[in-house]
Amino acid sequence: MSVIYLLIPLSLIFAGGFLWAFIWAVRSGQYDDTCTPSMRVVLDEAPVKKSKTNSTSTTETTDK
């Protein structure tokens, strides 16, 4: 039974990891708009020039 002393902290750490992931997701704005991404999926990606560097395409909400 004493394995529980190990397992419980482990499970808490795991769950804490998920909590952290959730907090990160909320903070990074993934819960801000749950509607538009569903529309975006339907739109065709246009087969034209996209010479942009992809580095700028992530949008993180960093307030100035």
Next chain:
Amino acid sequence: MSTATHYTDPPIPTAPHGTVGGSGVVHACHHCGLSCPEECFHQEEKSFCCQGCLTVFELLTANGLENFYELGAASGLKFSRPKPAEKYSYLDDSAVRNSFVQFTDESITRVNFRVPEIYCIACVWLLENLGRINDAISTAQVNFPRKEVSIQFNNDQIKLSEVVALLTSVGYPPELKLSDLAGGKATPISKRLWLQVGVAGFAFSNIMLFSLPGYFGLDQFSGPTFNLLFGWFSLVLVLPVLIYSAQDYWRAAWSGVRQRRLAIEVPVSLGLAALFLRSAQEVVSGNGPGYFDSLTGLVFFLLIGRVFQQQTYDSLSFDRDYKSFFPLAVTRLERLGDRDSKNDELRSEATGMSSFQERKVSISQVNIGDCLIVRNGELIPADARLISGPAFVDYSFVTGESVPVDKVPGDHLYAGGRQIGAAIEMEILKRVDQSYLTSLWSQDAFKKDKTESINTLINRFSQWFTLTVISIAALAAGWWLIQGAATTALVAFASVMIVACPCALALVTPFTLGTALRILGKERVFLKNTGVIENMSQIDTVVFDKTGTLTSSGAGSIVFVGELLSENEERWLFSMTRHSIHPYAVQIGESISRTRQIFPDPVRSFLETAGKGMEGSVAGREIWMGSAAWLAARNTTNCPSTSDSDTHENSAATGSEVHVAIDGVYRGAFVIKGSLRPEAENMLTHLAGEKELVLLSGDNSREEKLFSELLGDRAQLRFFQTPLDKLEFVASRQKAGRKVMMVGDGLNDAGALRQSDVGLAVVEETGAFSPASDGIMSSDQVCRLDRIVGFSKSSIRVIKIGFGISAAYNIMGIAVATTGLLSPIFCAILMPISSITVVVFSTAAVSWCGRRLRRTDVPPVTDAETAQPMSDVARGPLQSASGIRERNGDRQDACPTLEVSS
């Protein structure tokens, strides 16, 4: 959102610019979907209504964005001319710039704009592909529910002002309000709610794991050490839940206590506190596991309920901007020169007039620099500079000061004033601020003293309710204490507190009435606030104005009886009518200008007397237009006496008359056959069954017989009513204890609209916005008035049923909870479920009632039936008479089955 048909395959050959299109077929603009004027632009076999739409089309095709038109038919937005980026150069000023920009460094800048014109998936697509029009824009991301676009651009290559100009040029002008941006960051709140849910959920699930052995009696085997350990773990886990996740409840309860008001959060907070103290004491003393599972569960489910509420509210408030569809139109002067200068020059030579055309546009389309015409009684929509005409502006809506102010050309005019006298021209200096105009609506001066609204009732009820709950909980706890069961006492106390939370009660009204307001807005009935729905449900008397309300302007026909008018004289009369927004003046003006293009002459010393007529001098001639009695009172020569005018009856031209005198000599009269709005008969019959109907008309009593048949025997009909008579009549009915609804055009019955319990202003395409009214309804909705009143009644019924449901939950819950049998965990689940049930119920029930409102049980009316002159109904078919020129109204004024595009 236009309901115009989109012609996928336009049957027009490519024609040179400015070719007059074939009459009869109306082409829809390929870009914005509005019907094109007779002279329109053609390109690639597509028609465009204006240069602006054509420009956007060219811009999009040149950048490979034609897809836009495939996503939504004719989904573009109408706008006038693209404006140069210099117009926005103030945005490049560093102070201004910083207030808009979210993030910036040497190369990259990100801004967030609210773009109210985002309506559909095509808008999303176009905006997110902005980068293909201009390389400097790296990403553009739309938040559809918020109608926001976040744009990231390279600030070496493009300036902020150019980004805004680009947005505007494709038809999506962003809202540029500094104040809005400063305080408008609502994001943290919803983010915080998610985080609170996350923390509560984390703690709840883990504590549940610790508690599971206890549920199944396994703790006997695991021994006291484990139980103690689990207890302490739970105690640690519950702290962030109480401190972080439940903070809103503590705060609301505390502020309620400080204001000596029993907020609905008080019982919940007390319950939480009781549970926590009891559980902590158990754990610390080593007596048991406590109720941490219930505690965290309660907070978790409460917050889930909040998220659900928030989401419902957000999806409702997606249309909260219903006021941006405010049915206000203004008359814009547009230069024709851009397209066919040759024709223009010819025309200018021929008429000696500058080549401008007037066009009615929605106020949301008005841009800075536009030239608008504001007629007698119309509202100045935005700050402007007076260009022509001495203005006489009544600012009573803004300042309460009723003495009008004189203004000369060049003067600054503030939004919200009302022009009195001749039409003025002005140049718009600021963007039209819809919210400012609507705020005029909700001004104190127009507030009505209402005895008891449902909200005050609820507030009082919930105070009483909270007090009762606390007493019951205390009594139950006391009872168990006397019995010597201290544990049960605390459990019972907490359970009652939790299960009886009147949250559901507080949710019913806002959700029901909010949904109802939104549904009515979609039906183009715009109410000032939710209180109007409540008042409307109590109405027992309906007072109608006749002209422009029951009868429609436009669908009838206009006949001039008397000497034939020369072309010059027609032009003078036309010039006069341009200054008034009275339905008759508008109709006469339309009928004169329908036959040929007429450019108005300037009118001097214009004066309009409400309910009587208008006077002014054009080209040195004194022109009077108005009722026969009014002309007679001014000693017009050859003026027919009022009784004499009945002789017109045998000339078959019966209807309302507008008599004309030029230089004091009587010339004849325009006879306007008002036609009853289609389906109005149906509506009146329905209403007559339940309500007292009254007709107040400023017109003659010719149509009395017809209306007494329509409105039923009990109805009162009053003719020759002045605006003051109408007001006094409404007041007298109210004194007699009746709840009066007034339906009028808001022109000469503004006083009556204000006096009545519910004043609805009926607007045709151009709206004379009267802040005195409680609601504005599109004229084609008049024929549904009975259903709208019925809808308001069912909304109130939904609220009452919602109350019933939530009360039933509470009473049952309390009954069980006092016995101490209801475990706190069960209460924790039951409580949020009751809230959710009530929200779902009220929203769904009202939407269902709304669907009934929309359903038409009559087949759609055809045009032939629509243009049904009233005199025909009353006196048989029209005979033609010599010396009468007849101009038939050909405007479509049917009551269409509403297409509400979602």
